[in-house]
Amino acid sequence: MNAESPAHSPALGPDELDELDTLLDDLRTRAEEIPQWEFCDGFLAALACMRRPVPPAEFLPMLLGDGLPLEVAEGEPLPVLEAFADAAQQARFLELWTRRWDEVQRQLDAQVQSLDEDEAYAPEAMDMRGAIASLPEAERAEMQGQEIPSFGQIWALGFMFAVENWPEEWAAPRDKEAAQWLDDAMEHIVALTEDDTGKPEVCMYSDDGPPSTSMARVEAFGEAIWAVYDLRQLWRSLGPRQEPVVKPAEPGRNDPCWCGSGKKFKKCHGA
Numbered sequence: 001m002n003a004e005s006p007a008h009s010p011a012l013g014p015d016e017l018d019e020l021d022t023l024l025d026d027l028r029t030r031a032e033e034i035p036q037w038e039f040c041d042g043f044l045a046a047l048a049c050m051r052r053p054v055p056p057a058e059f060l061p062m063l064l065g066d067g068l069p070l071e072v073a074e075g076e077p078l079p080v081l082e083a084f085a086d087a088a089q090q091a092r093f094l095e096l097w098t099r100r101w102d103e104v105q106r107q108l109d110a111q112v113q114s115l116d117e118d119e120a121y122a123p124e125a126m127d128m129r130g131a132i133a134s135l136p137e138a139e140r141a142e143m144q145g146q147e148i149p150s151f152g153q154i155w156a157l158g159f160m161f162a163v164e165n166w167p168e169e170w171a172a173p174r175d176k177e178a179a180q181w182l183d184d185a186m187e188h189i190v191a192l193t194e195d196d197t198g199k200p201e202v203c204m205y206s207d208d209g210p211p212s213t214s215m216a217r218v219e220a221f222g223e224a225i226w227a228v229y230d231l232r233q234l235w236r237s238l239g240p241r242q243e244p245v246v247k248p249a250e251p252g253r254n255d256p257c258w259c260g261s262g263k264k265f266k267k268c269h270g271a
Contacts, residue, residue, distance in 0.1 A: 011103040012096060017124070020096055023089065027064065031083035034064060035158065041124035042158025044097065048104050049231040050162075050169050051238065056094060062165055108232045115225055123225065125152040130205030130212035151204050151213045152221045156192035159228075173238055181234055185227035192224045 012020075020037050027034045035043075043063055047054050056078055057070040065081045072078055077087070084090040107121035114120065129148050132140060163170050163186075170186075172179040198214025205212065 008106065009099045009102050012100050016096055016099070020093075023093055026085065026089075027083040030085070031064070034083060036154055038124055038126050038154040039158035039161070040097075041100070042155035042160075043162045044101060044158075045104060045121075045123065045155075045228055046159045046162030048101065048108060049228060049235055050166065051235040052169065054166070059162075060090075060094070062162075067165070108229055115222055121225055121228060123152065123155045125155045125204075125221070127151045127204035127212055129200075130203040130209050133203070133210040133212050134205055150194075150196035151217055152192050152224065153195070156189050156224065159189055160193055178234060178238065181230060185230040185234070188220070188223040188227040191220050 017037065020040075024034055024037060024040075040063060043059075047059060057072045060078075061068055061070055061081060064083050070079045070081075078090070078094075080087050080090050084093070104121065107119060110119040112120045115122075129150065132143050132148060135143075170182075172182055196214055196217040198216045200211035200213060201215050202218060203209030203212050204218070
């Protein structure tokens with residue numbers, strides 16, 4: 001689809017992203033283990049790559065609830081998760097989620113040659129180390145001793161959270177070339193879940209900020225983005241996973257026929 005098509009919902013702007021952060025903060029007052037938006041964005045990217053569409057009744061409780069799919073009768077509204085204040089708040093979250101979902105799909109389906117292009121996929125990854133290093137000295141001191149995630153690490157953990165919770169959708173295909181393609185792509189994303197232990201050389205938080213991220217990490221982040229492109233292309237080319245057809249066992253020739261006639265199978269439906 002063309003990114004200029006009027007049918008597309010607008011991408012999330014800074015105000016909507018701030019709103020999402022505020023909304024998730026509010027959810028934390030009622031529920032434990034509500035993730036950051038960066039984690040949610042990685043989770044969303046994995047869903048965008050999967051072989052089948054995952055409905056909100058399935059992914060919403062996995063991300064923000066107890067993991068059990070919501071039971072929704074046909075034509076009925078989606079039940080409200082306990083973490084949300086009310087149906088309106090949940091609906092607003094899903095509205096913003098859908099807009100980001102549309103944007104990610106457009107970006108991943110665009111033909112780009114460089115990640116610097118406007119149409120290229122850009123994860124909502126935060127350089128927390130750079131942000132903290134840019135704070136005044138007194139505020140930095142308050143963060144002393146806290147474990148600060150590396151650039152892109154939370155996003156990658158969100159992506160892998162989706163992979164781990166739908167393992168059947170990420171099982172290696174039978175085709176050896178496709179399976180290798182899958183393994184190579186996943187390795188790049190898994191690498192981003194690890195800590196950046198390289199020498200800080202650049203700041204991803206601001207152009208003039210103190211160094212907080214190694215160049216090796218920047219390169220790994222780019223490889224992970226291209227891996228997302230590969231995964232979406234791979235699963236879309238293979239299509240939805242096909243369930244194996246299990247043929248029920250037939251009765252023995254001298255067993256009673258399954259139809260209830262009282263005859264032996266060989267003289268009834270086995271004839």
